[in-house]
Amino acid sequence: MIKAVFFDIDGTLVSFNTHTIPQSTRKALDMLKEKGIKIFIATGRPKHLMENAIGNIQFDGYITLNGAHCFTADHQDIYKKCIPQDDIKRLIAYIGKHPEHAFVFVQENTWFITNITESVKEVSKMVEVEIPEVFPAEHAKDKEILQVMGYFGEEHNNEIFKSVLKHCTPMRWFPLFTDIIAKGTSKSMGIDRILAYYNIDLKDTIAFGDGGNDIPMLQHAGTGIAMGNAAKSVQDAADYVTSTVDEDGILRALQHFNIL
Numbered sequence: 001m002i003k004a005v006f007f008d009i010d011g012t013l014v015s016f017n018t019h020t021i022p023q024s025t026r027k028a029l030d031m032l033k034e035k036g037i038k039i040f041i042a043t044g045r046p047k048h049l050m051e052n053a054i055g056n057i058q059f060d061g062y063i064t065l066n067g068a069h070c071f072t073a074d075h076q077d078i079y080k081k082c083i084p085q086d087d088i089k090r091l092i093a094y095i096g097k098h099p100e101h102a103f104v105f106v107q108e109n110t111w112f113i114t115n116i117t118e119s120v121k122e123v124s125k126m127v128e129v130e131i132p133e134v135f136p137a138e139h140a141k142d143k144e145i146l147q148v149m150g151y152f153g154e155e156h157n158n159e160i161f162k163s164v165l166k167h168c169t170p171m172r173w174f175p176l177f178t179d180i181i182a183k184g185t186s187k188s189m190g191i192d193r194i195l196a197y198y199n200i201d202l203k204d205t206i207a208f209g210d211g212g213n214d215i216p217m218l219q220h221a222g223t224g225i226a227m228g229n230a231a232k233s234v235q236d237a238a239d240y241v242t243s244t245v246d247e248d249g250i251l252r253a254l255q256h257f258n259i260l
Contacts, residue, residue: 081185190217
């Protein structure tokens, strides 16, 4: 029996085309709640950037920053893990030598960016999120940094994660940038923390996602469902592929599995 459903936001709950949640998805969320099934967010977004995406829809809990910060509906922390300061110090030094790359440093309730590039502008437009205020990388020193967003191609992964961010993991869901979190953190780990808190068995869960950072979650949940707009690697990791977010994919999948 399904007791909990986890939803990514961008490309899953929220359309990249309309920047809104389709009416069919809103209907599905209401029906799940009516049946007593708990609904959870599982996103790469920080807490302060969820409201502009999901509006006033009430969820039972939240996995944010790809699992680095998990909390209840009333914002009581369940889990929080910061990037080690040694990694932050090395990254500050790296940015000083490579100013062509932009990096976003994310704290619990705020964030800043080191540089505004064309990639930054493109991603900001795609997810309809304002570009953070610009500060020098040194501003991150001795701060609790929960996530970094690095605007560099995959070809730089080896250099950065072997010698700079040694204790971090990339969670890339778009070619122009990657979310970066402390090792051992993921949406799947976030699911485990949430389930332990609410005393729900993993087999009684479903997860929806569309990006590369959703792969651990889709493979971990009782049933992993990839959106039709997901890349092939994401679809291959899922148990089932539904239609796109704009084609009522969430409602259709829940009906397919006779949950609604």
